[in-house]
């Protein structure tokens with residue numbers, strides 16, 4: 001059995017996927033993991049939009065000038081949105097739900113990549129958030145935080161080498 005420390009060493013961002021569709025049961029497990037993720041005061045400000053339609057995936061891949069291109073060829077996108085009226089720390093909650101889903105996907109043999117939306121631009125005039133809000137008819141009280149592209153990996157990435165971790169970033173007792 002793989003331990004968590006072995007598992008976390010092999011988690012890498014995967015941007016190339018095979019054409020294999022993701023089984024509904026696996027998508028359900030990923031979404032359930034998000035619904036169980038920790039949230040401040042259990043305010044659960046997040047909601048999730050599951051996108052599998054190819055035309056929509058292509059349109060979503062255009063939410064950034066370049067950083068989301070690979071989404072056009074992914075079988076699945078989960079859009080993470082958060083109700084700003086529920087808590088002032090919705091960004092933390094949305095981020096935590098996202099990484100929990102990425103880890104659940106990894107455990108299911110799937111690769112994933114975070115695509116930043118909040119505070120990013122589609123082009124000089126239009127924010128990525130506004131573009132996606134219009135595309136998916138997301139109400140104004142929800143912030144569009146990030147996307148996750150998910151699929152069966154079609155690229156191999158080197159696991160982390162424990163002996164090469166940036167240990168200098170860790171401080172004990174004082175900086």
Ligand SMILES: Cc1cc2nc3c(=O)[nH]c(=O)nc-3n(C[C@H](O)[C@H](O)[C@H](O)COP(=O)(O)O)c2cc1C
Nearest residue numbers: 011012013014015064067068113114115116117157
């Ligand atoms: C907050 C955040 C925003 C990110 N935004 C993007 C993005 O817009 N596009 C992208 O291709 N990767 C994005 N990534 C993935 C990072 O580029 C990736 O995690 C980093 O290069 C380290 O690689 P690894 O995940 O394989 O360890 C993002 C990751 C995080 C945590």
